[in-house]
Amino acid sequence: MTRVIGSRLLSTALVLFGVSLVVFLLLQLVPGDPAVTILGSGATATAVAELRSQLGLDRALPIQFFDYLGGLLRGDLGRSLTVNAPVTDIMVPRFVNTMILTGAALLLCIVIAVPLGVIAAHKQYSVFDRMSMVISLAGASVPVYWFGLLLIGVFAITLGWLPTSGMYDPRFPGGIGDLLAHLVLPAVAAALVPLAVIARMTRSVMIDILAQDYIRTLRASGLSTSSVLWRHALRNALPPIVNITGLQVGYLLGGVVFVEVVFGWPGLGQQLYTSITQRDIPVVQAGVLFIALAFVIINLLADMAVRLLDPRTRRAAGV
Amino acid sequence: MVQVPSSLRRNGLRAFSLLAVVVLVVAALAGCSRGPVRTGNVFVIAIESEADVLDPQVAGGWVSWRINRQMFEPLVDEDLSIPSSDARVPPLRPGLAESWDISPDGLDYTFHIRRNVRFHDGTPLDAQAVEYNIRRMWDKGSPMYSARAAGQTNFVWKFLDSVTTVDDHTVKLHLKQPFSEFLRMLSQGGNGSTAIMSPTALKKYGEDIGDHPVGTGPFMFKQRIRGERIDLVRNPDYWGPKPQIDGVVFRPLPDASARTAALRSGDVDMIAVPNPDSIDNLVAEGYQLSEGIPPHTWYLSFNMRNEFTSIPQVRKAINLAVDREGMAKDMLRGSVTPAYGVQALSAGGYVERRDAFERNLDEARKLLASVGLQNGFDTTLITSTDGSGQIMPAQMAEFLQQNLAAIGIRVKIQTQEWISYLGVWARGMADDVGMAQMSWGMTSPYWLYIATSSDLQAPNGPNVGYYSNPKLDAAMNHAITALDPAEAERWWRTANDIVTDDAALAPIVNDKAPYVLAPYVKGFVSASEEWYDLTTVRLEQ
Numbered sequence: 001m002t003r004v005i006g007s008r009l010l011s012t013a014l015v016l017f018g019v020s021l022v023v024f025l026l027l028q029l030v031p032g033d034p035a036v037t038i039l040g041s042g043a044t045a046t047a048v049a050e051l052r053s054q055l056g057l058d059r060a061l062p063i064q065f066f067d068y069l070g071g072l073l074r075g076d077l078g079r080s081l082t083v084n085a086p087v088t089d090i091m092v093p094r095f096v097n098t099m100i101l102t103g104a105a106l107l108l109c110i111v112i113a114v115p116l117g118v119i120a121a122h123k124q125y126s127v128f129d130r131m132s133m134v135i136s137l138a139g140a141s142v143p144v145y146w147f148g149l150l151l152i153g154v155f156a157i158t159l160g161w162l163p164t165s166g167m168y169d170p171r172f173p174g175g176i177g178d179l180l181a182h183l184v185l186p187a188v189a190a191a192l193v194p195l196a197v198i199a200r201m202t203r204s205v206m207i208d209i210l211a212q213d214y215i216r217t218l219r220a221s222g223l224s225t226s227s228v229l230w231r232h233a234l235r236n237a238l239p240p241i242v243n244i245t246g247l248q249v250g251y252l253l254g255g256v257v258f259v260e261v262v263f264g265w266p267g268l269g270q271q272l273y274t275s276i277t278q279r280d281i282p283v284v285q286a287g288v289l290f291i292a293l294a295f296v297i298i299n300l301l302a303d304m305a306v307r308l309l310d311p312r313t314r315r316a317a318g319v
Numbered sequence: 320m321v322q323v324p325s326s327l328r329r330n331g332l333r334a335f336s337l338l339a340v341v342v343l344v345v346a347a348l349a350g351c352s353r354g355p356v357r358t359g360n361v362f363v364i365a366i367e368s369e370a371d372v373l374d375p376q377v378a379g380g381w382v383s384w385r386i387n388r389q390m391f392e393p394l395v396d397e398d399l400s401i402p403s404s405d406a407r408v409p410p411l412r413p414g415l416a417e418s419w420d421i422s423p424d425g426l427d428y429t430f431h432i433r434r435n436v437r438f439h440d441g442t443p444l445d446a447q448a449v450e451y452n453i454r455r456m457w458d459k460g461s462p463m464y465s466a467r468a469a470g471q472t473n474f475v476w477k478f479l480d481s482v483t484t485v486d487d488h489t490v491k492l493h494l495k496q497p498f499s500e501f502l503r504m505l506s507q508g509g510n511g512s513t514a515i516m517s518p519t520a521l522k523k524y525g526e527d528i529g530d531h532p533v534g535t536g537p538f539m540f541k542q543r544i545r546g547e548r549i550d551l552v553r554n555p556d557y558w559g560p561k562p563q564i565d566g567v568v569f570r571p572l573p574d575a576s577a578r579t580a581a582l583r584s585g586d587v588d589m590i591a592v593p594n595p596d597s598i599d600n601l602v603a604e605g606y607q608l609s610e611g612i613p614p615h616t617w618y619l620s621f622n623m624r625n626e627f628t629s630i631p632q633v634r635k636a637i638n639l640a641v642d643r644e645g646m647a648k649d650m651l652r653g654s655v656t657p658a659y660g661v662q663a664l665s666a667g668g669y670v671e672r673r674d675a676f677e678r679n680l681d682e683a684r685k686l687l688a689s690v691g692l693q694n695g696f697d698t699t700l701i702t703s704t705d706g707s708g709q710i711m712p713a714q715m716a717e718f719l720q721q722n723l724a725a726i727g728i729r730v731k732i733q734t735q736e737w738i739s740y741l742g743v744w745a746r747g748m749a750d751d752v753g754m755a756q757m758s759w760g761m762t763s764p765y766w767l768y769i770a771t772s773s774d775l776q777a778p779n780g781p782n783v784g785y786y787s788n789p790k791l792d793a794a795m796n797h798a799i800t801a802l803d804p805a806e807a808e809r810w811w812r813t814a815n816d817i818v819t820d821d822a823a824l825a826p827i828v829n830d831k832a833p834y835v836l837a838p839y840v841k842g843f844v845s846a847s848e849e850w851y852d853l854t855t856v857r858l859e860q
Binding site: 030032033036037038039040042043044045046047048050051053054079082083084085086089090093094097149152153156157160163164165166167168169170171172261262263264266267270271274277278279 | 357358359361363368369371372374377379380466467469470471473474509510526527529530544545546547548568570571572573574576577580581583584586587736737738739741742745759769775778779780781
């Protein structure tokens with residue numbers, strides 16, 4: 001197990017290096033100059049040149065990249081070009097906000113999608129099955145942006161139950177209650193697509209398992225249906241469900257940007273969008289690194305969970 | 320086939336009813352906090368994008384200055400308590416300088432700094448503080464110099480020769496040549512502002528000053544949560560008329576629909592840049608619309624190195640073919656006004672020239688025929704797809720494309736996302752590009768110099784069409800160096816006429832900078848600027 005974790009961490013480091021190199025090169029290819037961006041339409045050539053040199057943009061590309069990499073190893077993510085503040089100060093709170101939203105959405109997904117899939121599999125081809133699968137297919141196809149606006153229209157404006165945007169009330173910012181009230185709608189909107197994917201995955205895995213001989217044996221030995229379904233069948237279905245859920249976290253991290261824009265949620269996606277349009281390379285680098293890191297770690301955790309859940313994978317790997 | 324036992328059906332139903340109850344309880348709890356809007360005398364504004372840096376000299380965008388302006392003040396200010404309808408150009412008024420003397424040769428400006436004013440951190444405002452700030456923006460050899468601040472304010476300090484502290488409350492600026500627009504530029508700024516910051520804070524926070532803004536203005540910085548809010552509170556010791564609201568919250572909501580929703584639900588009291596399609600509905604629901612005439616022109620520069628647009632008759636024909644009225648009324652639903660002058664209406668020296676800018680297709684065709692182009696030609700127009708103050712650039716470019724097709728000019732539109740476009744635009748037009756679009760302006764007619772002077776041809780400056788006209792340069796030089804304001808104004812009017820007669824630019828529309836406010840907000844004024852004063856705002860419930 002330790003060896004597996006060790007090699008995975010090593011490959012993580014390689015992945016992160018690759019990611020930062022690719023992002024760095026990609027941003028060089030895109031037209032646009034941070035110095036011109038900062039100085040705006042009234043910029044003169046002299047002012048631009050002076051600012052470029054102050055920002056270190058006039059140095060050779062490899063030097064810029066390795067300088068950045070050196071800083072990274074020391075835990076220094078550099079300074080934002082446009083906002084003129086340490087990248088860590090900008091990105092860490094954003095990352096936490098995105099994790100709060102992603103975590104809430106993931107919780108919703110698991111709590112709703114897994115039972116939904118299990119029941120749908122159990123009652124295959126029933127009205128419930130067809131209804132829930134049609135709804136989840138629709139859920140996976142609905143544009144998140146539109147769905148978010150719909151939620152705002154119904155629950156925030158018409159019914160007035162929940163706030164429209166942000167993380168806290170602008171006038172009377174409160175504690176956890178205020179945060180939860182602001183979290184409900186964005187979490188529902190963000191959960192929509194992964195929820196549908198996980199529900200459909202759960203259903204198809206469960207259908208396979210329910211058709212196997214040992215299920216019939218369990219039934220024949222007089223176990224109650226709920227015990228067969230929830231204790232035995234679901235447990236065997238869990239490894240692929242956990243795997244797909246881990247992958248959905250990646251989708252959530254990258255995909256919440258629309259949700260963040262519609263609901264004014266101050267997360268990583270929103271900041272990343274702004275920074276990309278401004279060619280704020282250090283911020284974009286940090287954002288992509290955070291997402292890559294979170295994705296790799298969560299999938300590592302998912303793999304570990306699968307190993308714990310399924311003795312067969314442990315034996316196969318010889319650990 | 321597996322049988323469906325009823326126990327499971329019950330389990331499933333139970334799980335779902337439990338979930339439904341949880342959702343309802345959460346919703347109900349959250350709902351408790353809402354009722355009629357309670358403002359707590361704090362004014363909440365939904366702004367169109369996140370502000371960059373709360374350092375007025377370094378921040379370039381209008382969005383940031385709208386916030387910084389509430390905390391910081393320049394030496395000379397514009398009076399924004401008068402709506403555009405009563406003052407086309409906002410009058411100048413003393414800011415942190417109580418008064419000033421100008422030497423008869425126009426070279427020495429002596430500013431008498433307001434007494435008994437303190438920065439929000441308690442530092443007294445004095446001549447040394449002012450000198451410190453000016454050196455930060457201008458004096459390359461000084462330790463406090465900032466290349467960013469200099470780049471954003473270079474047009475203000477262009478002719479500055481020296482700055483001297485005469486005594487605790489007197490600062491003398493010596494110019495290399497007379498600069499008739501100096502006071503206006505001090506108040507209006509270049510891209511950035513010349514507002515005065517606490518030297519103590521500048522020394523203490525260095526590079527991080529943007530997170531600790533300390534000025535002298537009517538509001539003080541309280542906190543900033545990036546992407547979520549910037550909170551300001553009333554400055555109880557403000558030297559001028561104190562604000563009537565206890566504080567103001569700027570909330571960035573980049574999505575126009577999200578802003579409208581936030582206003583309707585009572586989460587915010589005012590929204591910037593409403594979607595033109597939603598304005599009528601909001602007004603019908605009782606919300607207030609506030610508009611002004613900020614110095615904000617959406618215009619085209621012609622390329623003097625292009626084989627077609629280098630011909631004056633072609634440029635004039637294009638100007639006469641554009642249906643400004645139709646774009647303003649039909650396409651943009653009255654959220655802009657047609658532009659009949661090369662500068663914004665709120666700029667000094669404005670000249671209205673309907674003869675050159677009102678649609679006249681016959682005349683346009685005649686002009687094209689006079690240079691043998693009766694069959695038209697192919698050309699390219701570059702613009703952005705989005706961007707600060709750009710309104711709806713791609714759709715507007717398509718509208719122009721149709722207008723020009725009427726006189727046989729076949730326009731190809733090339734668009735780029737805003738930041739890329741800004742970079743391409745600043746480099747100047749390539750030879751095969753005929754026109755480049757941009758939108759900005761200033762209350763100072765000096766803007767015309769920035770956009771058309773031969774000194775500032777791209778990539779050296781914003782004259783992206785390489786326009787060069789010795790007659791114009793001479794007129795603008797007279798205007799810049801004139802000692803008598805009336806004479807300067809006359810020269811600016813002449814310069815406007817030269818640019819119009821030679822059709823160096825094609826002004827299209829002027830933005831009205833609409834804001835939509837909740838019914839209980841009183842005292843908000845849309846003056847002729849891109850920004851606003853919040854000291855007069857009241858929340859009446």
